Amino acid sequence: MKIAVVGGGGVGGYLAAKLTQVCDVDLISSSTKELILIENGQSQKVQLPIYSTPPKDKIYDGVIFAVKSYVLEDAVKKIVPHIDEHTLILPLLNGIEPYFRLKKLLPRGQVLKGAIYILSNKTSQGIEVKGKGAMVVTEPSELAECLERARIKIKIPRDIDKAIWQKYLFIAASAALTTLHEADFGTIASKHIEEFQELLEEIAHIAQKEGIDITKEDIQRAVKLLQKSPPNSKTSMQLDFEKGAPSEVDNLLGYLAPKSPRLEALYKALLRKAS
DSSP states (O other): OEEEEEOOSHHHHHHHHHHTTTSEEEEEOSSOSSEEEEETTEEEEEOOOEESSOOTTOOOSEEEEOSOGGGHHHHHHHHGGGOOTTOEEEEOOSSSSHHHHHHHHOTTSEEOOEEEEEEEEEOSSOEEEEEEEEEEEEOSSHHHHHHHHTTOEEEOOSOHHHHHHHHHHHHHHHHHHHHHHTOOHHHHHHHSHHHHHHHHHHHHHHHHHTTOOOOHHHHHHHHHHHHHSOTTOOOHHHHHHHHTOOOSHIIIIITTGGGOHHHHHHHHHHHHHHO
């Protein structure tokens, strides 16, 4: 397959590095000049084409979006001339809305549903992966087969919408609290675990109202995931706040805020913190 990975950050850089071993991969990123992957303490320079915009007249079989939600529209504009009705499009952004936004923005392609679990950040040294790499949750497709051949763990759930909400449950709660308290995963797990669980329960209640069967077991799984994560890890939203950069607070908490007074208060607190 000819694949474009759009976004050269922690997620996109990792996926491009892995996929280039089995596919024809272009990394589309304006901020990435070279790709260095740091995994298991080892640093490796990855040879692959990196473009700010795709080569003229090239049509991709698959496109993976791994950008921040606030630049999604700009990223789509670069890709529109390079897809056709057969192109498989996989959004691996945080949140619930990116899939629906891409369905509207890219009516020609076949937009899949998906989510990714990964602890990976872009640093001055390269793409640093913490933990055991990535797991992608998605629908059956040739693109999923490519990911699997690249030795990226794949899960094809019976209920893809529930699977996306399970990821959203964890990332929204962990991003909110790490950012609010300026704390890493270990600190949230040791000092704010009750607050974390209460936030999970509030998000789960919203999911249930929207017809998504998020259960107590899903909440406990999210708690265990936090506790098992590398304790010094930080969320991407937290890192953006620390840098004074744009963040995904609207995508992660803005979606929930109108549905819960408690989450609206948390959202407003984060907006004040960002200002």
